[in-house]
Amino acid sequence: MKESILLVEDDSSIAIVITAALEAEGLHVDRCDSIAGRDCLLASKPYGLMLTDVMLTDGDGIETLPPVRAAFPRMQVIILSAQNTLDTAVRASDTGAFEYFPKPFDLEELVRTVRQALGALDGSDLPDAAEDLGQGLPLVGRSAAMQAVYRMITRVLRNDLTVLILGESGTGKELVAEAIHQLGNRRDGPFVAVNTAAIPHELIESELFGHEKGAFTGAVARQIGKFEQAARGTLFLDEIGDMPLEAQTRLLRALQSGRIRRVGGTEEIALNCRIIAATNRDLVPMIAAGTFREDLYYRLAVVPIELPPLRERADDVEALSRHFLARAAAEGLPRRQLSAAGAALLARQPWRGNVRELRNFIFRLALLARDDVVDDATIEPLLASDNAAQRAGEPEAGIGNAAPADFATALDAFLIQARPEPGTLYDSALAAFERPLFLHALAQTGGNQLRAAQLLGINRNTLRKRLVDLGIAPEDALGGR
Known part of the structure; x- marks a missing residue:
């Protein structure tokens, strides 16, 4: 029965x-x-x-x-x-x-x-x-967090549903996109990856949709865009959260209609590719702030796959490390083995750059280690050197210490709370961020306005005027220390 x-x-x-x-x-x-x-x-x-x-x-x-x-x-x-x-x-x-x-x-x-x-x-x-x-796929790890990712990958292999891959920088978003392509129905077609953050805003539509000869100054010949290049395959749109709004609108129209038109052209071209997008940004506050289209988000996130940061899958660090040591040897670096103590030390590290940071460290370790078996005594000095180099390259703690993604998150939060009127965003954001910036500079210099102006890279008189405009008194600056 x-x-x-x-x-x-x-x-x-x-x-x-x-x-x-x-x-x-x-x-x-x-x-x-x-x-x-x-x-x-x-x-x-x-x-x-x-x-x-x-x-x-x-x-x-x-x-x-x-x-x-x-x-x-x-x-x-x-x-x-x-x-x-x-x-x-x-x-x-x-x-x-x-x-x-x-x-x-x-x-x-x-x-x-x-x-x-x-x-x-x-x-x-x-x-x-x-x-x-x-x-042969470069996805390594047996942790519970990665098992959830594997199960999501298998669910999208036999369909063309649009996938949105979310995760911090260095977690392997492009590798997941490649895995979906290589294992899916379109594996015989091309895999075309586009970093939308690396394309100048004025050229992004031409890069994606192509252009006709004479469409704009410098368009001396027809150019086939990434959508057409990915025909019968997969188009991977990386850093989709950095795409300008105007390009978002055209992308949405293409996804809705299933057709594109080259810049300066009149012919409509049917789409024949799978779309996979990725971002390391939180799109929800961006939607609330009006910097990312909500309708585009739902078009892209038909199947969202969230990649865990390496700190949440420490169980995978040893397997990843051994995998990268083998890769390093295959690329001509000395063949190394990892001791149990060395693996345990690596698993305890925060790896803020995630798998990408671990990979680079392991390749460096393979090059610099003196012994074939790498243990904790060999790893510790190299970790200390890396940490010192990171600290030397960082500004002192404060508002200027925020990473670009952190600053973007802070700005998104401000936009949600302040809701500035159209046309007033620059002045509103400048006022909101200028005050804590000046307070921080004065606190760092003990209230010395000349040194604070030098730290900020502005004229002392400009600083004085802005302090008056912002209502910052000397005691406020000292208190901000």
Whole structure:
């Protein structure tokens, strides 16, 4: 009967827990611990759902699934695995599995998913062929946070839904976009990446949509834009939060209509590419501030994937470090091994630059280490040197110490609270940020206006006038210290 479930699990403790949870829901569960036992039970009666481990005593549960899927096309499959890599997640997805659960898993979530699988008429929206496409992808990590990312990736491989990848700088947003492209339906087409923040605002529309000869001064020939270059493939729009509003409007129109027009042209060209966007900025306050279009946000964020910072996946630091050491050796640097103590030290670091910072550090370590086995004694001096260099390059604590992204967040917050009238943004923002800036400069110089003006890079008389205009008294400056 449809509610009968087959559990294929060679870990008896896990099998007992799952069986008890499902039977408490009124479901009947048959258990076995091998592929041979699975095939025997499948031949004896129909099942609505099979839960199967990957590494079983007599073989790989995924590799042997295609004939089972062919013989029982309406039976749902949920895959359980301790081999928690993107490769495993993709292999599970390619079998047409209803869901993939990395171990350890949340038992309540598993029970809910079993109910959903049994209630689904047909979960075979993915191909039956088990094709191992995950090998060689540069996504490393088995932490719970990365498992959530892998599961989201597998959900978008067999469709063209627009994906918005969110995360701090250095978390690997472009790598995720490349993985979706390489594993998805459009892998035979081109992957075109565009950093929208690096394109001058006046050229961004021409870069994206192309232009006709004579469209503007300097347009001496027709140029094919990134949308057309990505035909039959994937267009990756990085740093989408930095796109100017006018270009956002044209991008929205293109996504809504499915057509573009080159700058200076009249011909409409049908889009034939998947769109993946990414940003390290928080778009919600930008929407409230009017600097990012809400309708464009919802067009892009059909499937949002949020990448965790490295500090929230410290369990992955060792695997990443060993991966980068191997990469460094492959690129001609000395071959190094990482000791347990060295791995533990690396896992304790904050890695504010995330995976990108770790990668650069490991390559530097591979170059400078004296011994083949790298331990904590070798790593500590290099970390100390890096930290000292960072401190030397940073301004003293205060308003000027904010990173560009932090300043943008502060400005967004100001815009939400102040809501300046149209045309008054410059004066309103200048007044809001100028006062704490002057107070900070005076506090740093002990109230000495000449030194404060020199610190700010302005004329002393200008400083005096602005202090009067802003109502800053000497005691305010000293108190700000």
